[in-house]
Amino acid sequence: MSIYFRFFLNKSIWVFILPTFIIIVFYILVISTAAAQVVSVESGNITFRAKCSACHTIGGGDLVGPDLKNVTYKREHDWLVRFLREPDKVIAEDDPIAKQLLEKYKDIRMPNQGLSSQEIDNLIAYIVNKSGVQQVIIPEQPADKPPEQSPVNKPPEQSPVNKPPEQPGIVGSASNGESLILGNTPFKNGAPPCQACHNIQGLSLLGGGSLGPDLTKVYDRYGGDRGLSSILSVLPFPTMSPIYSNHPLTSQEQADFCGKINVYNIEARYPGIFIEPPTMEKANQYLAYAKELIQWLIAQL
Secondary structure, rough: HHHHHHHHHHHHHHHHHHHHHHHHHHHHHHHHHHHHOOOOOHHHHHHHHOOOOOOOOOOOOHHHHOOOOHHHHOEEEEEEEHHOOOOHHHHHHHOOOHHHHHHOOOOOOOOOOOOOHHHHHHHHHHHHHHHHOOOOOEEOOOOOOOOOOOOOOOOOOOOOOOOOOOOOOEEEOOHHHHHHHHOOOOOOOOOOHHHHHOOOOOOOOOOOOOOOOOOOHHHHHHHHHHHHHHHHHHHOOOOHHHHHHHOOOHHHHHHHHHHHHHHHHHHHHHHOOOOOOOHHHHHHHHHHHHEEEEEEEHHHH
């Protein structure tokens, strides 16, 4: 009896191989489907070079049209998508933003490039990826404001020469913000971690709490770091005010939170933007592993 025939008759081997084979096939199908659906930064790069680079840069300054670095922060997403799809119609409707752009860039109209929805998604993903995550900087709040002095005792205004430089803003750290949100790093004044009451898409395997609203897109909802840091400084919500009034977030913690919540916001809007999308190359690697495993099992007979 050949070794292959004995292999197929061995039930204990099949008990192990069959589930493994099913899992591998399922994983390949999932990967191939996801690879077709996830936005492609590289495809966006190709589209940009072919249809946009003659008039625009990303971080290189204005050309015929504006520099597109961080354009996704300056324009609403729906407006940007529509303008990329049909700029001629947006301009014809006397859209105020389009009129402003025409005035600034010498009435040179952006042509309709006939971009598909997938091309637009890929192009925006490339612009976001090329721009990088916008650094969150919020103004530092003074601990105690000195009382207003009367005109008699008020010192004279300092001249621009002798005036001390303004305090620089506080730069937020996305990695520190993630640690605070997850509770890996405690808040300085003893506030509970965000995930105890809130869920954020992509936060962790088990997700967060359900007492408060989902925070995935809260960065856009409150108008970016300025609006969000203002909310964080007072937290005027009935369920949060009693807790955080005695445990306020520091200015640095606010900036760190904004830095990470900005990343979650971008990842929710453009899935796969900061991770390598699944590819058939990965699927082929898993097939090779499966082949080696079956060969090893045969060798054990």
